[in-house]
Amino acid sequence: MALYFGSAILDLLAVLTTLLAAVYAYMIWTFQYWKRRNVPHFDPVIPWGNMENPMNRTLSISEYITLLCKKAKAKGWKYFGTYSIMQVNLVVLDLDLVKHIMTKDFQNFVDRGFYTNEKDDPLSAHLFAIGGNKWRRLRTKLSPTFTSGKMKSMFSTLADCGAVLETYIQKSVDNINGNDIKEIVSKFSTDVIGSCAFGLQFNSFTDLNSPFRMHGRKIFDRSSFQDFKFVVATVFPKIARALHIMATPNDTSDFFRKVVEDTITYRWKNNVTRNDFLQLLLELMDKNATTKNGIKGSDSQNLTMDEAAAQCFVFFIAGFETSSTTMTFALFHLALHQDIQDKVRNEIKTVLANHNNQITYDSLNELKYMKQVIDETLRFYVPLPFVTRMAAEDYKLPGEDVVIEKGTRVMIPIQAIHMDEDIYPEPNKFDPERFNDKNKAGRHPYAHIPFGEGPRICIGERFGIMQTKVGLTTILRNFRVTLNKKMKLPLKLSTKGFFPSAEGGVWLNLEKP
Numbered sequence: 463m464a465l466y467f468g469s470a471i472l473d474l475l476a477v478l479t480t481l482l483a484a485v486y487a488y489m490i491w492t493f494q495y496w497k498r499r500n501v502p503h504f505d506p507v508i509p510w511g512n513m514e515n516p517m518n519r520t521l522s523i524s525e526y527i528t529l530l531c532k533k534a535k536a537k538g539w540k541y542f543g544t545y546s547i548m549q550v551n552l553v554v555l556d557l558d559l560v561k562h563i564m565t566k567d568f569q570n571f572v573d574r575g576f577y578t579n580e581k582d583d584p585l586s587a588h589l590f591a592i593g594g595n596k597w598r599r600l601r602t603k604l605s606p607t608f609t610s611g612k613m614k615s616m617f618s619t620l621a622d623c624g625a626v627l628e629t630y631i632q633k634s635v636d637n638i639n640g641n642d643i644k645e646i647v648s649k650f651s652t653d654v655i656g657s658c659a660f661g662l663q664f665n666s667f668t669d670l671n672s673p674f675r676m677h678g679r680k681i682f683d684r685s686s687f688q689d690f691k692f693v694v695a696t697v698f699p700k701i702a703r704a705l706h707i708m709a710t711p712n713d714t715s716d717f718f719r720k721v722v723e724d725t726i727t728y729r730w731k732n733n734v735t736r737n738d739f740l741q742l743l744l745e746l747m748d749k750n751a752t753t754k755n756g757i758k759g760s761d762s763q764n765l766t767m768d769e770a771a772a773q774c775f776v777f778f779i780a781g782f783e784t785s786s787t788t789m790t791f792a793l794f795h796l797a798l799h800q801d802i803q804d805k806v807r808n809e810i811k812t813v814l815a816n817h818n819n820q821i822t823y824d825s826l827n828e829l830k831y832m833k834q835v836i837d838e839t840l841r842f843y844v845p846l847p848f849v850t851r852m853a854a855e856d857y858k859l860p861g862e863d864v865v866i867e868k869g870t871r872v873m874i875p876i877q878a879i880h881m882d883e884d885i886y887p888e889p890n891k892f893d894p895e896r897f898n899d900k901n902k903a904g905r906h907p908y909a910h911i912p913f914g915e916g917p918r919i920c921i922g923e924r925f926g927i928m929q930t931k932v933g934l935t936t937i938l939r940n941f942r943v944t945l946n947k948k949m950k951l952p953l954k955l956s957t958k959g960f961f962p963s964a965e966g967g968v969w970l971n972l973e974k975p
């Protein structure tokens with residue numbers, strides 16, 4: 463039925479044109495936000511703002527932000543405004559200001575401003591994503607899970623996974639050569655998280671169709687469209703929730719929720735206790751938490767089944783990709799720099815000789831040079847290129863004439879800080895000596911923050927380093943790592959996904975030294 467132009471189609475066109483014009487005008491107005499506030503910024507482009515078109519990137523996210531920050535630094539900016547689509551962000555470069563946001567004034571920057579949709583997607587409500595009091599409550603509860611005492615008691619479970627990796631590479635070294643090393647270390651870290659977070663044997667090396675490995679791949683090998691959907695959901699969370707947009711793929715969510723529920727039910731039913739994260743979560747569960755089978759939780763604390771599943775899930779996603787990325791890039795650099803590799807291997811041999819040639823919790827703590835190699839790897843290719851914090855109230859940047867408005871996201875560009883040549887001369891040179899005690903002491907404490915900083919620092923830092931050390935020690939004490947002829951140099955980062963990964967893979971050989 464035509465109302466205005468005598469034709470329903472013309473009416474519809476008129477409505478659509480008006481809507482588009484309104485959105486366009488709103489974008490123009492939004493894209494002047496930083497100009498109106500007199501904050502330094504680069505000119506945005508409609509509709510992506512200062513982002514690259516997520517469907518057609520030429521650089522990885524990490525490289526793109528680092529480039530933007532380099533340009534900003536060259537102009538003498540300590541911070542600058544950006545737009546990701548219509549979301550305004552303040553990128554902070556000055557390390558003293560970074561310290562204020564992450565630590566000193568943390569009470570105003572508790573939230574990350576991450577998209578969650580607890581109703582449709584219970585797994586999205588995990589420790590990394592949630593904010594406010596809910597985060598405080600959960601973080602307080604989960605922190606004891608990651609103390610050095612707990613890490614020590616969990617070490618034997620981790621060492622068992624190291625032994626599986628060792629047997630695998632010893633047996634199949636001929637087949638491994640000329641393979642993407644990321645696939646091998648990912649199987650190891652999937653097994654580690656399986657044992658330590660879920661209390662299950664994932665058997666990633668023997669079960670080629672392991673559903674855990676399959677879901678792990680699926681979460682991180684996201685298409686550009688999925689990335690785009692997530693960015694839009696972060697910018698317009700209310701609309702995204704109304705449209706039931708999930709952060710976790712549907713089948714992955716069903717799979718993990720069922721695994722956790724079945725495992726918890728089994729443990730309650732059979733009074734099983736184990737030295738793992740799940741046991742600690744179990745002890746925090748609501749006495750009224752009921753599984754589908756009608757089994758009730760046994761104590762009076764208040765984590766629900768879905769909350770417990772969400773935490774297992776975040777340990778899985780945060781634990782396996784970060785550590786396997788770190789191991790992959792460490793091995794790549796060691797293959798490029800045989801002298802550094804020799805030094806690491808000699809250290810491993812000397813230290814393990816004092817521990818019956820066993821990889822133990824204490825022996826790993828003595829691997830000081832390997833820790834320098836890991837620190838330098840995490841400087842060079844940090845798994846999370848940036849983190850965000852959202853202002854809970856208006857906040858005046860200390861010493862500056864700028865107020866960060868309530869609800870604005872502040873971005874801490876970790877990778878760009880790590881590549882700042884004023885902090886790290888020749889940033890593209892791999893040099894573990896940057897992290898000897900003397901050189902470390904001469905730098906700002908916020909110059910190296912691969913695990914973030916302040917009260918929201920990575921809860922799994924100790925575990926991530928321990929896991930990385932077990933993987934590297936297992937490989938390097940048995941093999942010399944060299945570049946395979948299929949490895950394309952210089953390494954180019956993939957333009958897909960959020961975590962840095964090598965385009966075409968990291969092709970290495972393992973040779974008997």
Ligand code: HEM
Nearest residue numbers: 590777780781784846849912913914915918919920922926
């Ligand atoms: C090399 C390994 C790892 C790296 C580089 C890494 C890095 C990070 C970073 C940068 C953050 C954000 C911190 C911030 O905003 O200040 C984070 C948070 C987090 N990480 Fe890790 N991580 C690693 C391993 C792990 C492991 C093994 C686990 C669990 C088993 C884990 C669980 C988490 C969780 C749950 C959070 C959210 C903490 C919160 O918001 O309270 N991470 N990680």
